[in-house]
Amino acid sequence: MLFLGGRSVKNRLTFPSRTPGGTESPAGGSGALALHEVTKHYGSGENRTQALKGISVELARGSFTAVMGPSGSGKSTFLHCAAGLDRPSSGEVWLGGTPLSGMRESRLTRLRRDRIGFVFQAYNLLQALDVRDNITMPLRLTGERVDPAWFDEVVERVGLTGRLHHRPAQLSGGQQQRVAVARALITRPDVIMADEPTGALDSRTGAQVLTLLRDLVEELGQTVLMVTHDPLAAAHAQEVLFLADGLVVDRLMAPTAHAVAGIMTELGDR
Structure with a gap:
């Protein structure tokens, strides 16, 4: 049991159950994503670094979870392992x-x-393609047919109607990130994983993108896992996990920016 700021938190937030035959599976089999006793180290001998130290976490379907922690806490490694x-x-x-x-x-x-749908800080759009082709790229790579009704709903939800024939250079940063969110949605993924999705945006535009992600969770039942350094961004999530030294050391439900900032300050004093 770990203690921080008067709160007690178990490092193993949830435990996958064991199925007959000894195979581990997520608790109840209903979670969107589960990590069970995950460790990750790099190098060997004196150069060995342990980035994650036995983390067990399960994300419910239709949840919005933010991951925060000081530099070197393991949050990027956490996301990379979760995403395969x-x-x-x-x-x-x-x-x-x-x-x-x-x-x-x-x-x-x-x-x-x-x-898995990915949303990155740098958008990662193909500059030679217009908005429509950037959104449908994951389907085109697999030869799958685009569902017109779903495409139209995605485009409407991200607010890109009327921009489908624009190229990324003709869009604002916020519009480009909306294209990235639409591209992540188009395959109807189990989980959208967002790595600092508002890091390149101003506060107003970033808030609009985060509101969009929260709406996708609440209205479509989409699961979102987001790494961020920004307490204001984390406050849009339903839950925040805090990492330090490769461990989950705290969690906060219904976060506010003030509460998130307070915990991050405590972690910085460790």
């Missing part, structure tokens, strides 16, 4: 009912493409 971009040194990661451990790289690539 990096393999844990030990432990299990489950996307829905699918275990990622032992999965071949080619299958893992397909899973990331089909079941």
